[in-house]
Amino acid sequence: MIESDLLFMEEDVELELAMDEIMNELIDEVSLGLCFEIHRASKIGTLFISDTDPKSSKELEVVEKPGLDVFGQAPTKKQFECICPNCHRHLAASRFAPHLEKCMGMGRNSSRIASRRIATNSTLKRDSDDSGPDHDDNDNDWTYQTDSKRIKKLKKERSTNSPRRNKFGKFSKNGGDIYNDRDTGTPEPRFDYDDMTLEERKSLLLNTCGVISEHTKKMCTRSMRCPQHNDEQRLLVRKTLLRSLNSLDEDIHVDIDSFDDGENQALRETLQWEASSNSSPADSTSTNNSTSSRKRSSKNNSRSNGAGNNNGSNRKKKKTNNSSSNLYEFS
């Protein structure tokens, strides 16, 4: 019994040895496979392809120290600075947007504040900066009003390249420096469409909704079926715009020579102020307000229009355009 047991044990040990042997064979086979792989890689030159040279690997070593990042630099807060394109002041990046809103007048409230500031600025500047009328059309890159309507209009104006436009740039705008160009947006918003010829107005009104917002004094640039405004409003705008052009001619014929430039400018300033005071937040919260205020503004519109363009040649040009206006009467 003991002998057989011993024999059995012996057999077991033998089995263990055999299994060990088999296992070692397997391991050897795997390492042989690795050897073949390495040999092949070394012969075809791909063995050291993923290695970096010791110099750069030393440079790019990951630093593991508390308080430092992986590059071994202490974390510092870098303040990014922006330069305001308007007033050339240096500002922290986090303050840039609020500043720009105030400086250029893009927000709701700040637009009013800025427009007033720019208006006063431009009256001061107007006397000194009469030098550069040629830049008038070209420095629109930095103006804030970059909506599609304005761009389209600018393109149109450039392509037509009419003499009217050039004269307008010289006289009516009083020196096209940056300040004046910028203030076409808010303080004198009517100029955008007041200075257009009848043809331009018509083409604009044929394509867009064109209702002038009480609040922003800008035309609606959406299509004719824009949901924000109704047909009544659209009709009203078309009437006032086209009529103001007709009345312009009659009005101005009378007082064309009686006004001198300085007087006219003063008048225009006051009219601007009237216009901007009309758009106080109290009565302009909703875009489709009462029609009475609309009428009042349209009255202002024609008045300022008449005062704003007292240039002789300018008017003549408009008159010639006006001769064909009856054909395109919108109402």
Added chain:
Amino acid sequence: MADLQERKIKDAQMRATINQKLVETGERERLKELLRTRLVECGWRDQLKAHCKDIVQQKGLEHVTVDDLVAEITPKGRALVPDNVKKELLQRIRTFLSQQSNI
């Protein structure tokens, strides 16, 4: 002396029969695959590869042969295999053999 030789022959026979069974059933391939994955998992392969690179750099890229590599790598490979991998492999072989004897 004769006893020892007899035992050796017996040993070899036993190994041969076990091997034959392993190959016939395809268990050998399965075991090898298992071993390979386990060795990759535990980093054995990377260790050996680094060692291989040292050897290649020592001998020069042009002069290294497979025999050189095998001679250097095989003993090191056996030594570097972790114990738990060895245990697992032996266990697998044992269960296989017990299943075979049952049948």
